[in-house]
Structure formats: C-alpha cells, structure tokens
Amino acid sequence: RRLIHQYNCIGCHILENKGGFIRKYYQNPALAPPSLNGEGEKVQANWLFGFLKSPIPVRPWFRVRMPTFGLSDEEANLLVDYFNGLSKVKIPYVYFDEKKIPEGHLKAARTMFSKDYFDCLSCHQQGDRKPEGPPEGWAPDLTMAKKRLNPHWVLKWLRDPQKVQPGTTMPSFYPEGPEDILGGKDDKQIEALRDYIMVLGRTGSAGVGDG
Numbered sequence: 001r002r003l004i005h006q007y008n009c010i011g012c013h014i015l016e017n018k019g020g021f022i023r024k025y026y027q028n029p030a031l032a033p034p035s036l037n038g039e040g041e042k043v044q045a046n047w048l049f050g051f052l053k054s055p056i057p058v059r060p061w062f063r064v065r066m067p068t069f070g071l072s073d074e075e076a077n078l079l080v081d082y083f084n085g086l087s088k089v090k091i092p093y094v095y096f097d098e099k100k101i102p103e104g105h106l107k108a109a110r111t112m113f114s115k116d117y118f119d120c121l122s123c124h125q126q127g128d129r130k131p132e133g134p135p136e137g138w139a140p141d142l143t144m145a146k147k148r149l150n151p152h153w154v155l156k157w158l159r160d161p162q163k164v165q166p167g168t169t170m171p172s173f174y175p176e177g178p179e180d181i182l183g184g185k186d187d188k189q190i191e192a193l194r195d196y197i198m199v200l201g202r203t204g205s206a207g208v209g210d211g
Contacts, residue, residue: 003079007069009036016086028136030169031062038164040087042157044094045080047148052076058140058148096151101195108182109196112189117181118173126200139170146201154194159186 004010010019012033026032039048053076055066071079084092113120122132125141145154161170174186182188 001082003075004082029167031136033066035165036083038087040080040083040085040089040092042087042150042153043148044150045084045089045092048083049076049080052079058144059138094150094152096146096198098199101199102191104182105192105195106199108189109192112178112181112193113196117178123169137169142197143201145197146199149197151194151198154197155190158190158193 004015009015010021012020012022014020014023014035014037017037020033020035023029023032043051051066052069052071053073055068057065080092112118115122120142121129123137123139125131125138127141127143131138157164157170159174161168161172174190177186177189178184182192
C-alpha cells in the first residue's frame with residue numbers, strides 16, 4: 001500500500017474500491033484507466049511482473065499510457081504479491097496445457113466466435129485484425145490472453161462479466177447459450193471459448209485446428 005501511494009496508482013486506477021480520481025474527466029468511462037479491483041485473480045503473476053517493470057499497451061488505441069516508473073525487482077514483486085493477496089490467490093503461477101483441450105472444443109469455439117453467433121471480433125482486436133466501429137468501443141487484443149490472463153479467471157468472466165466487473169461493455173451470453181453447440185451445455189461452451197482464447201496467441205494460431 002505504501003508503494004501504491006508513493007506512485008499514486010489510485011490517482012488513475014480504482015483499487016480496493018478507492019481512487020480513480022482522473023476518471024471524472026472522461027466523458028466515456030470505457031476510455032478511462034481501468035479498475036484494478038481483482039487484478040491479482042485476473043492476470044498471470046509473471047505477466048503482471050513484466051508489465052510493472054515495462055508497461056505495454058493492452059489497448060494500443062488509447063491516448064493515455066501507463067507510465068514506466070522504473071520499479072526495482074523487489075518493488076515489482078511486492079506489488080504482484082499485494083495484488084495476489086487482495087484477490088486471495090494461493091497459486092499465482094498457472095500453466096495452460098493445450099494438449100488437454102477436449103476434442104471438438106476449438107471447432108465449437110470458432111463457431112461461437114463467428115458473426116452468426118457471438119461475433120466476438122466485432123469488439124475485440126485479434127493481432128493485426130482491428131474490430132469494427134470507432135476505437136472507443138474496442139476491447140483488448142485476444143492474442144495477448146494466453147500470456148496475460150489467468151485461464152480460471154477467463155471462465156468466471158465469460159460466465160458473468162457484469163458480476164466480475166459491474167458496468168463493463170462486455171455482453172453476457174449465459175445462461176442459456178446456443179442450443180446447437182456442444183449439446184447446449186453452458187459449462188462446456190464456456191470452457192471451449194476459454195480454450196480457444198488461450199491458444200489464439202500461439203504461433204500460427206490463425207490456423208488453429210480442432211484439438
């Protein structure tokens with residue numbers, strides 16, 4: 001908490017339900033610095049450490065950029081532990097094993113990603129592929145998910161985005177997902193979407209097969 005106040009993180013971000021003072025100057029809340037409530041559960045610890053050391057744009061089209069503070073390794077580790085502690089994360093490092101993806105999941109997820117179903121890429125960037133509409137409506141690059149997001153959090157997010165982040169523009173597709181995908185079972189569909197998202201960032205992912 002001393003580091004958080006030292007670097008005035010809560011001047012831009014909401015953390016422990018406090019701060020985010022700069023947000024009042026944004027007419028569109030979607031363009032404001034994001035809330036960091038639940039960040040320890042959301043992102044992978046190794047990604048967060050690297051981001052704190054050398055921030056990269058998660059939404060490159062935003063004008064506001066996370067500054068580089070020149071944190072020492074000790075400070076970055078302390079902050080990672082702090083975020084994990086707030087989210088009560090007991091196992092901070094995760095590994096997603098692509099070899100364990102059930103047969104049919106990737107094919108089902110590609111179908112749900114399509115314009116005929118959830119049309120995910122109308123909002124989300126995927127590598128060099130830009131979404132439709134003005135940039136203020138765009139969502140984060142999904143090819144970053146493999147290294148950035150905790151796969152367990154992705155399941156929670158897909159099941160009920162509003163519960164995880166009240167006010168998010170991410171639509172909720174569940175309960176009662178498509179009846180013609182994976183037997184109409186919500187849990188299976190959510191797992192399939194997670195599996196697909198977690199392989200989009202790998203080399204050659206444009207040709208992801210039916211693993």
